[in-house]
Amino acid sequence: MFWLMLVLKKQTPLLLERILSKPLAIIGANITRLDAFKELISIARQHASFDKDLSSNLNYVHTSIEDYLQKQEEKFNAVVASEILEHVIDQELF
Numbered sequence: 001m002f003w004l005m006l007v008l009k010k011q012t013p014l015l016l017e018r019i020l021s022k023p024l025a026i027i028g029a030n031i032t033r034l035d036a037f038k039e040l041i042s043i044a045r046q047h048a049s050f051d052k053d054l055s056s057n058l059n060y061v062h063t064s065i066e067d068y069l070q071k072q073e074e075k076f077n078a079v080v081a082s083e084i085l086e087h088v089i090d091q092e093l094f
Contacts, residue, residue, distance in 0.1 A: 020082065022048070025057035032059045032076070034068055 021031050021044070035041050041062040048058045061068060065081075085091060 020080065021058060022051070022054065025054045028057070030057050030059070032061060032074070034061050034063055034065055036062075036064050038062045 021033055025031050033041075033044060035044070041060045045060050048054060048060070
């Protein structure tokens, strides 16, 4: 089973659902999507609810990557940081 974490910032949530989360879930990936913006997570959850077959593969979390990693011990096969680098203050540390 393939586990993927998506880390997103200030992006159109439905676009990302169409090009990242949903297509990967359709082929069997388990997706954990993080976003620091609660509204975007709510929109993504609502959009995903239209396809009940995928709900078990999609996990949406309103948090920052830093907070999430301090609380979780999950391992992921891949991490996608989309539309985030331009918002990182210390890119070398990131």
